[in-house]
Amino acid sequence: MSDRTYAILGTGALGGFYGARLQKAGLDVHFLLKSDYEQVNKYGLVVESKDGDFTLPKVHAYNDVEKMPRCDVVVVALKTTQNHLLPKMLPSVVKDDGVVLVLQNGLGVEEEVAEIVGNVTVSGGLCFLCSNKVGLGHIHHLDYGQIVLSEYTPNYQPAGITEMMQQIANDFESAEISIELAEDLLLARWKKLVWNIPYNGLSVILNARTDELMAYSYTRQLVEQLMYEVAAGAKSYGRIISDRFIQTMLDYTVKMKPYRPSMKIDYDEHRPLEVEAIFGKPLQKAQAKGVNLVQISCLYHQLKFLDARGKEGGC
Amino acid sequence: MSDRTYAILGTGALGGFYGARLQKAGLDVHFLLKSDYEQVNKYGLVVESKDGDFTLPKVHAYNDVEKMPRCDVVVVALKTTQNHLLPKMLPSVVKDDGVVLVLQNGLGVEEEVAEIVGNVTVSGGLCFLCSNKVGLGHIHHLDYGQIVLSEYTPNYQPAGITEMMQQIANDFESAEISIELAEDLLLARWKKLVWNIPYNGLSVILNARTDELMAYSYTRQLVEQLMYEVAAGAKSYGRIISDRFIQTMLDYTVKMKPYRPSMKIDYDEHRPLEVEAIFGKPLQKAQAKGVNLVQISCLYHQLKFLDARGKEGGC
Incomplete structure (x- = not known):
């Protein structure tokens, strides 16, 4: 079992699903929440899933990024429309030798994250997931779930397959999330x-x-x-x-x-x-x-x- | 007063408005109708207009193009989505030395009409008109009304200003419809x-x-x-x-x-x-x-x- 710690920034349909799966697999996961904080802090997370429903009655829930411990892997699972918050969030939550993993759509976010976190490793993940948040702390996973994972390097030069990517992939695969490693993030x-x-x-x-x-x-x-x-x-x-x-x-x-x-x-x-x-x-x-x-x-x-x-x- | 006869194919917001104005000015106008035929045949046309409301209690109404007399000027005021009907309509209603005047949007209709009517003159008019049909035989003219009129020649070679265009323009102007003559229809x-x-x-x-x-x-x-x-x-x-x-x-x-x-x-x-x-x-x-x-x-x-x-x- 890995002892890497995970922070999930944005516990919605996507972050909530992957984070809950990682915790269920035994990993130490810390969830940042906004509107769902009270509910999840008291009652945990509920995941209905085509792969089997489960409940996590107790999770590490936070409504303030400053209160979170520094983690090895920080998963950015916010909508990109919230990315103006990243300069305030990331520096306090990622370890110096940690990784920021951007699980968002679109182009160019890793560049912005790399500017914020300096020497911290940045990776990107493309998620093929059908999932909805159907209530407070309540996620409905409909289909798929695979992630294509790739490491960022300046100017998106292909990074190859790194040791760090393989470690993260192992964690996700222990949580029964299919991971494909890609050499070229762009x-x-x-x-x-x-x-x-x-x-x-x-x-x-x-x-x-x-x-x-x-x-x-x-x-x-x-x-x-x-x-x-x-x-x-x-x-x-x-x-x-x-x-x-x-x-x-x-x-x-x-x-x-x-x-x-x-x-x-x-x-x-x-x-x-x-x-x-x-x-x-x-x-x-x-x-x-x-x-x-x-x-x-x-x-x-x-x-x-x-x-x-x-x-x-x-x- | 001109003795040119007019046929209006499509007595809607546009054809109904222009046709009613022409009849009000004393011209002999024949209206083709579909859903409004019974109403208009019995009670005529009602035009509410920013330039003054008026009613024509009696109009020449037809629900079958075959029953219409051959006219000097045949105004195509259908929606272009009805143009598949033109090959059946036009030959029986336009005089051999008459004109078909296409008051429709878009491109290319005059070419199609010219193929149907052979040697008959074809003209196009661009209407700048805000008008709605608000009930059976009831037209609401909101604003504008100007027509840019131009004659069609094969391949849309500019036709200049012809005698026929000027005669039609005179008729419309007698009906207080502003007409601009254009040399180049395309x-x-x-x-x-x-x-x-x-x-x-x-x-x-x-x-x-x-x-x-x-x-x-x-x-x-x-x-x-x-x-x-x-x-x-x-x-x-x-x-x-x-x-x-x-x-x-x-x-x-x-x-x-x-x-x-x-x-x-x-x-x-x-x-x-x-x-x-x-x-x-x-x-x-x-x-x-x-x-x-x-x-x-x-x-x-x-x-x-x-x-x-x-x-x-x-x-």
Whole structure:
């Protein structure tokens, strides 16, 4: 059994699920909470899961990052819309020889985290997880759960497979979470965007589930065109995403159960949308290389409008 | 007083308004109706208008184009989604030396009409009209009403100002409808698309009025980008739309009263959308010249999805 300690920053559908699984496997886990703090401090966490329900009656719960112990692995499981809090949170909670593991969507967060934490190792994880928070301290895990894990190095130079990555992978696998180690974090992030950009964006803009988007030739074509634009963005950084990968994503989505992507759930729940991380940053990154992702830009502007109007309660 | 006879194909918000004004001015007008036929045949037409309300207790109403007399000027005031009916309608209602006047949005309809009617003159009119049908045979004219009139020639070669155009203009002006004669129908149609493409499309996709689209920088930018794409489409046919024209359209829309464009009204009323005429045709036309209007294509695919799903009662 590993004696690495874990901090979970953001105990929601994702952080709560992975953190609870790690604790259930015997690891020492510390949860940062906001609105759910009182409930979870008293009654712990409840996880309903297709892999088996379980309850953790007692967890280490905190409502203030300053009260948390320094941990070996700090999991950033906030929505990216909360990332302005990271400069205040991270320095006090991560050990000097620890790791920050960013389990968020989008591009560029590891760079920002590396600036905050200096010499601490930074890793990124791409989560393929269907999970919702259905009540205070109550998580419903619907499907999947795999993480693609990769280490960050300055300018996203491929880091290879490091000892630290393997140790974290062992911890997650002891918690029955499937881990794939990837040598190139930036490639992994662009590949995840191949799915996230079309489905998150269009599900919000067109008020549609994945199955509806795939049932009509017009949106199916648009999804595919957007995927090829993501591949063009990746290519501007020398990362090659194959046609076959794109076709696999399309086929995989056709076979999926009807699904509301995370941004659609956020929109329906009147929460801020992760537009900058998922759309803004990839657009900027490609633009910096002289590549203009025109249709993604169209979605970006539409989503920024919907997000801004939503905040004003106008819709 | 002119003795030209007019047929109005499609007695809705637009055809009903112009036709009623022409009859009020003393012209001989024949109205084709569908759902409103019984009402209008018995009680005539009611026009509420900012320029003064009026009623025409008796009009020539028809529910079958075959029963209509051949007319000098046949006004096509159907939605373009009904244009599959034109090959059956036009040959029986237009005089051999008559004119078909297409008062529709979008591109390319005059070409189709010219193929149907052979040697009959075809003209196009761009209507700047805010008008709704609020009940059976009951039209509410809110604002504007001007028509830009231009004659069609094969391949949209500029036709100059013809005698026939001036005669029709005289009739409309006797009905207090402001007419501008344009030498180049294709330029006039692309210029109208500068407004129609962004505002009709985005109002439906984002469920927004014109004032909301202009109040947020994201959509204001997207509107402007779409306008420049329309200008690029026009340029592929040698028609130049100036930056100044685009800025005028933006400024004009900011100053307009909050407005639901016609496609938004159609969508809200669960009617078919004029996506092919306003988006599909301009895309095809530009594509034929090797110009890819990428953001307009994005809107086209989104609108086709919304239109198709709407028809299935899925939304």
